[in-house]
Amino acid sequence: MLSQLYIKNIAVIKEADINFAQGFNVFTGETGAGKTILINAINAVLGERTSRDIIRTGENSASITAVFDDVPPRVLSTLADLGYEIESGDSLLIMRTLHQDGKTQCKINGQPATVSMLKNISGMLINVHGQHDSQQLLSAEKHLGYIDLYGGLGQALSEYQTEFTRLREINDRIGALSADEAEKAHKTDLLTYQINEITEAALTSGEEEELLSQRRILRNSERITQALAAALALLSGDENGEIPGIVEQMEELAAQLEEAGRYMEDFAPTATAVSGYKYELEDCASSVQDALDNMDYDPARAEYIENRLDTINMLKRKYGADIPAILAFLEKAKAELDDITFSEEKLAQLEQERSRQFARCYDLARQLSADRKKAAEEFTAKIQEELQFLDMSAVRFLPVFREKALSSLGMDDFELQVSTNVGEEPKPLAKIASGGELSRIMLAMKNVLSDRDNVDTMIFDEIDTGVSGRAAQKIGRKLHEVSAGRQVICVTHLAQVAAYADHHLLISKKVRDGKTFTSVESLSEEERTQELARIMGGDVITPATLSAAAELLEKSR
Template sequence: MLTQLYIQNIAVIEKTSIEFQPGFNIFTGETGAGKSILIDAISAVLGFRTSRDLIRTGADKAIVTALFDHLSQDTIDALTGFGYEPEEDGTLLLSRELTTEGKNTCKIGGRPATVSILREVADTLINIHGQHDNQALMVSEKHIKFIDSFADVDELLTRYKELYTQLLNIKRELEKCNIDEAEKAYRIDLLTYQIDEITDADLKTDEEEELIAQKKRIGNAAKIVASIAEADIALNGDDETEGLVATLSTAKDAITTAGRYFTDLEEMAARIDEIYYELREYASDIHSYTADLEFNEGDINRIEMRLDMIYKLKQKYGTSVEEILSFLKKATEELSSINQSDELQHKLNVQLAHLTRNAQKLAEELSERRNRAAAQFTSAVGEELKFLDMPFVRLEVKNDVGELSNDGIDNMEFMISTNPGEPPKSLSKIASGGELSRIMLSLKNVIADKDQVGTLIFDEIDTGVSGRAAQKIGQKLKQVSKGRQIICVTHLAQVACYANHHLLIEKNVRNNRTYTEVRALSSIERVQEIARIIGGADITDTVLKNAEEMLNLAQKQS
C-alpha cells in the first residue's frame, strides 16, 4: 500500500508531501490544477518512461519518492530476485531523480537500481488505470491480454512463445536454403571466385605492416649505398677519376723526394705519409661497405607488387587483412552451406515439423484454457456491469481460431449486446464513452482479483458518465477498496463522496509563478469541495446542503 508520496520540482509542483490512507483515497480539483501532473509523478517513480520537460522551469532536477508498507509476497519475491529487501519495519522506499542534463537516478530501498528493475518491482505494488486504457478496448488485438491476465496462463504462454520464436528462426533458415537454382549457381560462382582470389593471395595477419617496414628499410638502404659509393669513388677513384688516395700518394712521393734536398720538408713528408696510410685504410673499409650493402632492385619491386595486391583485396573485401580473412571465412561457410543445402534443408524440415507439432500442442492447450477462462470472465464482468447500472449489457468473447502466431492460435475479440434480443457486435463499434468507462472498470475489477497488487490508481475512470451511473462507480470503487487501496482522480461529486480520504489539488500564483499544492480536507472543507463540484462558482446554502446530504448518504451506504 502506498503511504506517502514526495514530489519536488515536477511541472508546477515545487514541493509537496502527500499522505495516503488505507481504503478509498480521492483527488479532486479545478480543471488545470495539476491532477494529471500528479499521475505523471507517480508514473515516474514507478519506472515509466518520462521526459526532462517534466522538470519544473528553473530547476536543475526533479525528485519523486514513494513509501509503501504491507508488501505482498509478489513484491518481496521480486525484490529478493533482484538482490533487494524491505526495511526492517516492512516498508519499501522507491525514488527517482531526473536532471535537465538527462541523468536518471533510480533507487530501491536507498540502493541504486535501473529503470527496468524499478518498473518490475513497481508492477507488483501499483496498477494505474487511466483514460488511455479505455482506448485499449477499441483495439481488438489487445482483448486477448485481458483474458490471459484472468486465465493466469503466463507460464504456458512463455513456453509457447519460446517455441514459436525457435519455429520462426527455422523458417528463416529454410528461406535461405530455398533460393532458386539460378541464384544458387550465381552465388556458387561468385563465392568460389572470391574464395580462390583470397586463398591464392596467401595472406598473413601481420603481413602488410611487415612489408611496409621492409620497404622503408630498403628505401633507406638505397640511400646509404648511393652515399657510400659516392665516397668510395672520391677516395679510391674509378675508371674516369683518380681518387683522393692516389692523389695523396702522388703528393706524398713528391714531398718525400723534395725532403731529400730540403731538410725542412722531412717532418712534413713524414706527417703526410701517416695521413696517407690512415686515409688508405679508411678508403679500404668504405670500399668493403659497398660490397656488404648491395641493393637488389627486385626486392623493392616484389614488395610494391605485394602491397598493391593487398590494397586491391582491401577495396573488395575489407579495410584490413583481418577483415579480408574474416570475409574468407564467411564466404567459405556460405559456400559450404549452399553445397550442403539439400542435406541442411532436410534437417531443418525435420526440426520445423517437430517444433510445429509441439507449438500446436501448446497453442491448443492455451486455447482451451483461454476458452474456459473466457466463460468465467464474461460471467464475472456481467455481474460487475449489473452493479454499474448496465444490467442488459452482455459481454461475449469471439474467438476466431487461426494459424500459429505470436499469441497462439486464438484471435479473441470482445463483443457486446447493449439491449435484450440484439446480437452481440464489436465493442469498438457500438460502445459509448460512458459505457467504455464502466466496462473498463468491470474488466479491471475482475482481473484485479487475480493478483496481489495492493494499490489501484484510477485516473478519471468516470469520464463520460454522470448521475446514477457515476454513483454506481463510486459505490464499486468503495467496495473494491475494502480489499485493497484505491487512489482515484475524479471530477464527479457522486464518486468523490464515497472516499475515506479526500485530497484537494489546487493551483495558486505567487510572485508571477504558478504553484500546485495538495492537502487533505477536513470534514467541513470536504463538504465545501463537493459543493464546488456540484455548483461551480456559485455555492449556495442549498448546494452546501445537497453536498452534505450526498456525503452522509454515501457513508451510510458504505
C-alpha cells in the same frame, strides 16, 4: 502500498508532500488544478516515458520520490535479483530526477538505478488506469491479453512462443536454401573465395601479438644491443679485467663480511644474504650475455614480419576485428557453403523438421486456444456480474474466437463483443459503447483482473468520465469495495464517488507574483462537506447544497 509521494517542480506544482492511507484515497479539485499531473508524476517515478516539458517553467530540474510500505515478497525478490537488498518490513524509496538537458537520474533506496529497473518493478507495485486505457478497450488486438492474464496463461503462451520462434527459424533456413540457382552460384563463388583467402593465410591465435613483439625488438635492435652491452659491462667488468664488475665486487664484499662474521656472529646472516645476491647477479649477467649473443638484426625476418602483419590487417578489414573473429568468420562461411553444397539433402531434412515443428506448434496453439475459450467464458460472466452492480444489467458480453494462421500469439483471432441493450446483437465495442459505458466496463474489467495481477495499489484517473447520478454512486461504492483488499487512489470530478473515500485530498491552485502554485491538502470531515458541496453546486455554496453534501457523506457510510 504507496504511503508517500514527494513532488518538486513538476508543472504547476512547485512542491508537494502527499501522504496516502490504506483503503480508498480520492483527489478532487477544480479543472486545471493539477490532478492529472499527479498521475503523470507517479508514472514518471515508476519508469514510464516522460518529457522534460513536465519540468516547471524557470527550473533546471524536477524530482519525484515515492515511498512504499509493506512491499510484497515478489518485489523484494525482484529487487534482490537486481542487486538491491531490502528486508521484509522495510520501506522502499524510489526517486527520479529529470533535467532540462534531457538527462534523468534514478535511485532505489538511495542507490543508483536505471529507468528500466524502475519499470521492471513498477507493474508489481502499482496498476495505473488512465483515461487512455478505456480507449484501449476499443482495440480488439488488446482483448486477447486480458484473457491470457485472467486465465493465467502466460506460461503456456511463453512455451508456445519458444516453439513458434523455432519454426520461424526453420522457415528462414528453408528460404535461404531455396534461393534460385544463379544466386546460389554467386554465393558459392564468394564463400569459396573467402574460405580460401583465410585458409591460405594459416592464421593462429596469438600470432599477431607475437609478430608485433618481434617487430618492436627488430626496430630497436641497436638500442637494445647498446643497453645490454652496457649492462653486461657493469655486471662483469671490462674485457681487459682492469675495471671490476658488480659481480666481482659483490664476491669481494661477501668474502669480507664472512671474515667479519667469523668474529661477530651478528654479521653471519648479512654475509649469507650478500652471497645469495652474488649468485643472482651471476645469473643475471648470464641472461644478459645470452640475450646479447642472440641479438642479430635479420633483414629477411623483418621483411617477413611486415608482410605477415600486412596480410593480417587486410583480413581484419574484411572479416573481423582480430584473428579470433576472422577464424569465427571462416567457420561460419564453411557452414554456409556446406549448406549450399548439400542444399537438396538439407532441404529435405529441414522440410521434415518443419513438419514436425509445425505439428508441435499447432498442438500447443490448439491447447492454448481451448484454455482461452474456457477462461473467456468465465471472464465475461464475471464482468457482467460487475456491470450489473454498476447499473449496466442489460449488457451482454460475447467472446468471439476465429481460427487464423499460426502467429506469435497462437491461432486465435479474438474480440470481445458487447450488446448494451436488450434485443441488440453483440457488436465490437468501438461501434456501440459510449464514454460512460467504457469507463464502467473498464472498471469492471480491472476489478475482475485485480485478483490476477496481485498488485497492492490501483490508481484510477477519472474512471467516472461520462457518468453521473446513480451510476456514479455505484462506481464510488465499487471502488470502496475494491479498496477493502488493496489501496485505491482515484482522481474524480464527481461528488458521488468522492463521498466514498476513506482519505480525501484536495488539489487547489493559486496565482502568486505572476506564477501559478498548486497545493495538496488532506481534508477534515467538515472540509470534505465543503468540497463535496463545491463539486455539486459550483462556486456558490448554499445551505441546501451543504445539506445535500452532508447527506451524501452520511449515506456513503
